[in-house]
Amino acid sequence: xxxxxxxxxxxxxxxxxxxxxxxxDFDTRMGVVKSESGWRPEMWAQFAELGLLMAPFSxxxxxxxxxxxxxxxxxxxFGKGLVVEPFVPSVVCAGGFLKHxxxxxxxxxxxxxxxxxxSTFAFAYAEPRGRYNLADLETTAKKDGSGxxxxxxxxxxxxxxxxxxxxxxxxxxxxxRDAGGISVFIVDKGADGVTTRDYPTVDGRRASEVxxxxxxxxxxxxxxxxxxxxxxxxxxxDEATAATCAEAVGAMGVxxxxxxxxxxxxxxxxxxxxxxxxxxxxxxxxxxxxxxSISMTYMATLKLGEDAVERKKAASAAKxxxxxxxxxxxxESIQIHGGMGMTEExxxxxxxKRLTMIDSEFGNVDHHMRRYTELSATDLKAAAE
Amino acid sequence: xxxxxxxxxxxxRAEVRAFIEENYPEELKDMGSxxxxxxxxxxxxxxxxxxxxxAAPAWPEKYGGTxxxxxxxxxxSEENARxxxxxxxxxxxxxxxxxxxxxxxxxxxxxxLPKILSGEEWWCQGYSEPGAGSDLAxxxxxxxxxxxxxxxxxxxxxxxxxxxxxxxxxxCRTDPNAAKPQEGISFILVxxxxxxxxxxxxxxxDGGHEVNEVWLTDVRVPVENRxxxxxxxxxxxxxxxxxxxxxxxxxARSKRGIERLRDIASTELLEGEPLIKDDSFARKISQLxxxxxxxxxxxxxTLARESExxxxxxxxxxxxxxxxxxxxxxxxxxxxxxxxxxxxxxRGFPEDGSNEFPIGPDYAHHAGPNYFNFRKTSIYGGSNExxxxxxxxxxxxx
Numbered sequence: 001x002x003x004x005x006x007x008x009x010x011x012x013x014x015x016x017x018x019x020x021x022x023x024x025d026f027d028t029r030m031g032v033v034k035s036e037s038g039w040r041p042e043m044w045a046q047f048a049e050l051g052l053l054m055a056p057f058s059x060x061x062x063x064x065x066x067x068x069x070x071x072x073x074x075x076x077x078f079g080k081g082l083v084v085e086p087f088v089p090s091v092v093c094a095g096g097f098l099k100h101x102x103x104x105x106x107x108x109x110x111x112x113x114x115x116x117x118x119s120t121f122a123f124a125y126a127e128p129r130g131r132y133n134l135a136d137l138e139t140t141a142k143k144d145g146s147g148x149x150x151x152x153x154x155x156x157x158x159x160x161x162x163x164x165x166x167x168x169x170x171x172x173x174x175x176x177r178d179a180g181g182i183s184v185f186i187v188d189k190g191a192d193g194v195t196t197r198d199y200p201t202v203d204g205r206r207a208s209e210v211x212x213x214x215x216x217x218x219x220x221x222x223x224x225x226x227x228x229x230x231x232x233x234x235x236x237x238d239e240a241t242a243a244t245c246a247e248a249v250g251a252m253g254v255x256x257x258x259x260x261x262x263x264x265x266x267x268x269x270x271x272x273x274x275x276x277x278x279x280x281x282x283x284x285x286x287x288x289x290x291x292x293s294i295s296m297t298y299m300a301t302l303k304l305g306e307d308a309v310e311r312k313k314a315a316s317a318a319k320x321x322x323x324x325x326x327x328x329x330x331x332e333s334i335q336i337h338g339g340m341g342m343t344e345e346x347x348x349x350x351x352x353k354r355l356t357m358i359d360s361e362f363g364n365v366d367h368h369m370r371r372y373t374e375l376s377a378t379d380l381k382a383a384a385e
Numbered sequence: 386x387x388x389x390x391x392x393x394x395x396x397x398r399a400e401v402r403a404f405i406e407e408n409y410p411e412e413l414k415d416m417g418s419x420x421x422x423x424x425x426x427x428x429x430x431x432x433x434x435x436x437x438x439x440a441a442p443a444w445p446e447k448y449g450g451t452x453x454x455x456x457x458x459x460x461x462s463e464e465n466a467r468x469x470x471x472x473x474x475x476x477x478x479x480x481x482x483x484x485x486x487x488x489x490x491x492x493x494x495x496x497x498l499p500k501i502l503s504g505e506e507w508w509c510q511g512y513s514e515p516g517a518g519s520d521l522a523x524x525x526x527x528x529x530x531x532x533x534x535x536x537x538x539x540x541x542x543x544x545x546x547x548x549x550x551x552x553x554x555x556x557c558r559t560d561p562n563a564a565k566p567q568e569g570i571s572f573i574l575v576x577x578x579x580x581x582x583x584x585x586x587x588x589x590x591d592g593g594h595e596v597n598e599v600w601l602t603d604v605r606v607p608v609e610n611r612x613x614x615x616x617x618x619x620x621x622x623x624x625x626x627x628x629x630x631x632x633x634x635x636x637a638r639s640k641r642g643i644e645r646l647r648d649i650a651s652t653e654l655l656e657g658e659p660l661i662k663d664d665s666f667a668r669k670i671s672q673l674x675x676x677x678x679x680x681x682x683x684x685x686x687t688l689a690r691e692s693e694x695x696x697x698x699x700x701x702x703x704x705x706x707x708x709x710x711x712x713x714x715x716x717x718x719x720x721x722x723x724x725x726x727x728x729x730x731x732r733g734f735p736e737d738g739s740n741e742f743p744i745g746p747d748y749a750h751h752a753g754p755n756y757f758n759f760r761k762t763s764i765y766g767g768s769n770e771x772x773x774x775x776x777x778x779x780x781x782x783x
Binding site for chain 2: 001002003004005069260263264274275277280281283284285287288291292293294295296298299301302303317320321369370372373376377
């Protein structure tokens with residue numbers, strides 16, 4: 001067992017931390033969030049230049065030969081800086097699909113563009129009536145000659161306003177919620193029949209409702225085998241979940257630090273409020289939640305390569321813990337900041353909002369608690385047989 | 386970063402597993418979390434390990450430690466937890482011994498360490514007093530110099546298993562005029578057979594006799610039994626508490642406890658179906674297991690830091706707080722799982738003295754008393770509130 005970071009990972013962390021410190025301070029971020037586009041393509045280009053976007057890909061694929069630990073390192077720093085740019089949708093999700101199941105031609109066309117920052121992807125998997133069930137799809141893809149025609153409505157597609165391409169999950173067979181009959185496609189956002197309604201999210205990012213109306217794609221748009229996409233989707237979503245947990249860890253750490261610092265400065269009854277034991281113990285609880293979240297994020301990230309049941313249980317366990325810890329740390333940060341915590345002007349509230357929204361990304365506490373429990377039952381059955 | 390075990394570590398696991406299977410006393414299997422064992426039962430496994438040289442893996446090798454890496458120690462505790470082994474009690478091996486080999490003189494090391502290792506001498510801890518619990522530094526027991534002896538007077542309490550003890554390590558006030566309460570305390574080793582010592586049982590809410598009051602009246606102890614400097618005992622006491630905390634997480638044991646809880650919940654019925662199929666109960670187990678996973682990886686991170694030569698620091702307070710919360714929750718859910726059969730009380734019943742307790746399933750007999758007994762865990766070893774004070778001061782810097 002080894003819990004050390006490699007030299008390369010430490011270098012990524014340090015250079016990214018410096019870049020965020022120098023060019024992603026809170027006021028700058030707020031300006032970007034309120035700007036028309038809501039992100040900075042030139043920042044994305046800098047991330048590409050640092051090699052972040054190619055870090056988790058193998059050298060064969062043209063990457064730096066890293067693994068999910070690299071994504072964890074990047075996303076923890078993103079969390080600390082409340083970075084809005086779409087590393088998880090584009091690199092972890094779209095890049096993940098291509099890495100696991102892309103053909104040589106698909107990698108050549110799309111993965112190179114993702115790693116170089118020339119192209120950004122969004123991951124259109126959720127639907128208005130599907131909640132967190134990845135198989136609950138009403139979007140269809142009907143065979144049409146050698147290609148497919150897609151119809152459906154994808155909801156809250158994070159980063160879609162900035163993307164030029166989408167990864168779309170759709171049903172090529174089976175009934176709604178069946179495990180079989182699900183396929184994964186790359187869809188050009190500019191293709192005929194794709195319309196979007198773009199909007200800001202409460203935590204400072206941008207998303208779209210994506211409508212697909214008789215959108216034609218070629219055979220080369222299909223990633224992996226037709227009708228057998230669910231295991232692939234689950235794998236990628238578990239990877240995205242682990243990366244999102246790392247982001248939460250970064251955000252929680254900063255929210256906690258800010259709160260401790262504030263409690264040192266803020267005086268009431270003639271004394272810094274950090275001298276009150278009732279607040280001290282709550283800040284200790286925040287510290288412990290943060291530490292447990294770090295542990296869970298390591299655990300889930302390190303288990304991404306294990307067999308499916310072990311991997312899923314690890315990802316769900318981490319997401320449960322991070323959802324609960326994120327809520328606790330977020331809420332207590334606001335509470336201990338008092339009225340100031342309620343103001344838009346202070347950064348802490350924005351960490352709270354990001355932590356809140358992370359719970360609903362890729363499945364909330366209840367969803368993952370259910371999934372973990374069902375997997376434990378499967379495990380027991382297997383052990384009994 | 387990776388979670389892989391090296392081939393050597395895999396071989397090590399096989400070796401210790403085989404050793405435990407061959408040598409762990411049959412009559413003690415699944416008795417490790419019971420406090421109502423006889424002295425011989427408590428010591429049975431310790432004595433086997435003493436002969437094998439495995440009684441104190443954490444000690445430096447020159448005093449009888451095993452020289453295992455932190456990963457090997459982790460494997461060792463997992464393998465023992467598989468049979469719920471009754472491990473060597475902490476008072477000798479993990480509490481007083483590190484103080485002796487760190488601060489004691491050569492005579493003391495030679496006199497005490499071998500018998501701690503072998504399990505020949507049983508130790509107890511004389512720290513708490515009726516007026517000195519969390520505020521340990523306010524202790525009043527005095528040791529007054531009289532020639533080559535200290536004369537000790539006072540009262541200690543919550544002294545665990547003192548009824549079996551051969552020796553005790555006591556914090557006594559040697560300078561009543563010191564400027565601060567933490568100053569003027571000495572760390573003294575006392576032969577429990579010395580005249581003037583009286584051990585009186587305290588019966589706890591589970592009905593068991595685990596802790597005691599220890600009354601000391603004009604107890605004469607040779608000065609050479611003091612460890613380290615006179616009046617510097619608080620430093621040693623704090624050192625000991627940090628050591629005590631690091632072993633307290635009990636991860637492997639709680640894992641075994643969750644397995645047992647799953648077995649119980651698979652046997653108990655609810656509306657004709659196993660209790661474990663009930664969503665609300667199954668999710669309580671899931672939550673517990675998730676929290677335990679977090680603790681396990683926090684402990685592994687701590688061990689990794691320790692193996693880089695950084696000793697147990699204030700982070701070990703997290704292990705104490707979270708570890709005991711999980712242990713308590715486990716006993717709580719176990720009691721919940723056994724349902725009404727948590728009620729029958731086995732102590733002193735049946736009256737014919739036979740060991741068979743005929744009421745309800747075996748796994749239910751100790752569920753109530755265990756739950757009651759485990760409320761102690763968030764109180765002892767520095768209460769969980771004290772642990773939060775430590776983190777406040779040492780980590781948050783407030």
